[in-house]
Amino acid sequence: MTAPDINPRLYLSRLDDDYDASRDVVCSLSCFTGFEDRFDDWQSLEFRDPFPTIEAVEEASEAIRKFNAHWINSHAGALNNRHGTDYSRGFWYMMVTPWLSELLQYAWSMYRLLDAVVADHHDRPLSVRVWQGEHDWNFSCGTDFYSRGMYHQLFDWWLRSRILGVIAPNSWRLIGASPTAAEIEDNLRFAATASYNVSGPRQLVRRIRESLAFTLINGARISAIPLALFANLLPKKDAPPIEPTAWLEDDFDPRTVFPQAFLDVLETTIEETTPLYLRDGFTPLIARAKQTRFVKGRVRFGTFDYGNTQERAQAALGLEAGEKLVQVQHGGVYAMLRAYMSPGENEYFGHAFLTWGWTDNQNYPGRRYIPAPSPLLSSYANTHRFRDRSLVIVTTAFWTGLQRIYSGPRSSRVIAWRDQKVSFVKALKPDIIKETIYRPFKVIRPNIGELDNEYFIKRVCPNLRILKGDLHGPMFRCRLLVLDHPGTTLNIAMAANVPTICLWDDDTWALSSNAKPIFDAMRDCNMFFASPEAAADFINTNWDTIEKWWSSPAVRDARAKFCHEFARTRRLWWLDWLSVLRKI
Template identity: 20%
Template sequence: MSNKDEVFLATTALEEFWDTSKPLLFMGEWCNRFSRRAFWETLEYSFLPNPWSSLDKINAGNQYLNKVYEDILEIVGSKLNIIHGVDRSKRYWRIVLGVWLFHYAANVYDKFLRLKSITEIYPQYTTILLSEKDYIIPSDTEDFVVRIINDTYNLQIISRMLKLEGKILPERGIASPEKRQIPQVNNSLSKSIKMLWYKLLDGKANNGMYMQSSYFSKSDEFRLKVRFKSKLALGFDEQLPMDELVTNLTMRAELSDMKIDTEDEFVRILVKLIPQDIPFCFLEGYQTLYLASKKKFRKYSNVKAIFSGTSWYFDETFKIWAADAREKGVALLGGQHGGMYGINANLHQEDYELSIVDKYFTWGWDREGFNNKIIPMAALKLNDIKDLQADNQLKDILFVSNIWPRYFLRFTPILPHEVSTYIEWQIRFAAGLDKNIRDALHIRGYINDFGWEYADRWSDAKLEVIMDSWEIPFRKRLEQCRLVICDNTATTFLEVLASNKPTILFWDFETHYIRPEAMPFFDELIRVGILYKTPESAAHTVNQIYFDIESWWNNPELQKVRSRFCERFARVGPLREWIYEFSKVIAG
């Protein structure tokens, strides 16, 4: 295709929005569903250039996005203060809407770069937009995330962007448009049991601490409650019901009157998009949620500290209450709740959590510049983990993989354009195993494959591996296997190493960017034969060690390196360490 050709930009995997009579230009790998390759492989097509093709571009993009996020947060927060008649700090609005704002901005920025490149390469391009009658505004942060990982909402954002550019393009409706998801009361049996449990652990926490979604085990929560009695109250994430909301055009018009003096083309577009797409919970529904948060948390009016691992993300009433409490001087405490923290470069969730809390408990690592905030501790999630050790009597090899959304949300170890290669590496590993060993291989993919059709890709490889079921809890499955394989830096590999279960790791160091201060610990894993840089070398080692896993895993030098690594990134320790830290917080 020459740059004078009229090409058609395929923006999503929704094929009814493609015009196959023209050469297709796919906006990204998310357009190409694996199950439909027999169709799209027969077409004339190419891909837009990928804006994240090198570490330098990723670092620059991350730095730029962080700056834009900070600038826009200031502007949006100030405008929301006026709209809602309040005077809240930037930190308040960071807690309340920061998760949505960053991920929305990141998604739009990725689209902005791709649309800019097609305008430069194929100025005569055409595409089909989503009809405005099918546009939808998310209810809250969770509803936004559910939508942004799927096709229709991404098509909506692209359509808005192209209209802002003044493009006159054909539009089309969706045959079965999605409806906005309104948070409803959950009356399930499991919810009722959970409510009874936390009612037992509740209290006013006068001059004490409130804890929610902590990642402590139930037994540890109970022990903490017994120790601190009325000084500790424990709760859980709960999406309060929100009535059907009608778009308030006056409110959104007022928000659109954001003044920003900049020549930055992306920022100008983002400022125009935010008033159209900001979730209802921050605008039309804010007052309702604010009153609901006051009612729900009114008994905790005299707490000294609020602690959570994950409620900072999707529990809107908790976020409003915690942000309001911080304005009044209550300390906010956060805790690491998974892998990649302290390990991967450009990890937004780590930066975000550090930015909103006063103290942050990690699984053993620290970070330059945060000495007064970070407290290395025993891992919350690993406090009750068993020491499983090696066992030659077991058979199964459990390969625990991960997957990431098809659309760009933030810089993750695997970006959308890298997912197919990531899965191919897994298949290369399986192909490298001796047949009698491969027969023991069980593949445990992520519970949601985000439309990558993970199981179909394995089936297409014709290696006759067993797809593991999520019906058996991971900890139980861990006890049943002889060896665990991990190919990413998410939570699982830390959990497995902490359990002392024989482990082989491998991943592409060109995508899993390890931060410099963490790399010496990974170099040691490489040295003793736990971590590998190619799937073939990992498979070769499995072929050598499988029939006497005990001798390999119990090697003193290997165990020393494993223990040292876990002390830094997956520390296991007694609950009394937490009791000591919480006692200091409560004592003030």
């Protein structure tokens, strides 16, 4: 009979009803998702960050970039041998990076976090429930890897168990356990397949896109077709080869950057998570993609979804055939943060990247960034009208996961950042609170690492109105919009001329060299605050004259600078695009 476990426990993943805050250890804030109302004191706990400073975030981002390029350089030959092909490194970069770069960010973040937990508690006799045995994940495509892997608690537990197995001190007791049938079933419930068999209008749209060599462009679902026809009629110029890993020094050795224990567990993790499309599913994937017509010198453009393996296979084969790859910005945040490697690794490496205004990126210098008016933002240009007295607060997700390395909210800051919303609302005058509408970030799927935004605000501000459904209508007629993040909503608001105040501090969102002077100008005219109390004080004082403030010369100039860099619009935006495509 097994003796009862009397040691305090270390929780690697989600909590259970036996959690005892007085003795147990929780490795990360994400363990509390889904249990926020079950335990009272968790908000006062201190959580470690894998990278505690913005400089550490930048250093980690650069290290992962190098490892990603190194792995592709050193494995392209083996991949070609396995599949009987002779594709370039550019081809394999296009196919491998959406999976590998995301896995690397997550694994390195998790290793650093658990290593810190070990350092803090190595002398305590902790018990840890770890995943026992093998598991064949069989991720079918990029989307499946994200859905069942990166953003599912079962994979979270599996990866943390793998890492802890190589760094746990001898004083800890690792208790082997297997996932339940219900847990596995829940994971499989989110399975995504690389389906090629669609019918009806979707099949027609896909065939048009494939034949004309373009993909989804945000805000231009129909108008992209004549653009693509134009691109197909352009003279076909030779395209220079794409070498996205050529910047890496030949003698780069991961052992000089990462500890050997991490490299050991990473090697097996890569083997066990390699998606089927890079294994047995590669041949049928390429056979299907080769049904596409490729034209040497033609421009293939659009937003090539990280998870859409079929689209990326077509783009990669297009590169091999001498086509020009032009990717297109599809949302906000781009070039605004000091560190944000996911778009840099997956989108910036083609023959050109069409931006919403910016022409340089501090993390990825030397690329061909071409500014062009955004079709999406152009559809909203100057649509705001002062039609009511509402103050609309729009928040992003209270994210606790460690999937990506970027200069956004870190675990140690999430609770304080969330509490800022309460401080802001409570500092407003009562009559303004009556006009306030709170828009929580919509939880797409429960328990993937988000704290419940709506539940939280209802509990602490029960009389605050919650906005559900359409956001743009209320936003385009409000008196004032307040944002806690530099996401796509900010770009839309600036394009639409919505009176806007940004509210966050440098420790929460560290801005890039592109963005900092823009936001400095916004701060100077009260469009940007770090303190919730200061923002509320400005609103309380100027509530009845918001329209006058928003139309002041300083505010108009700050907004114009923002739009020039991050939100260019034009009614006939496609004229600019015709000119751009002609020059590529």
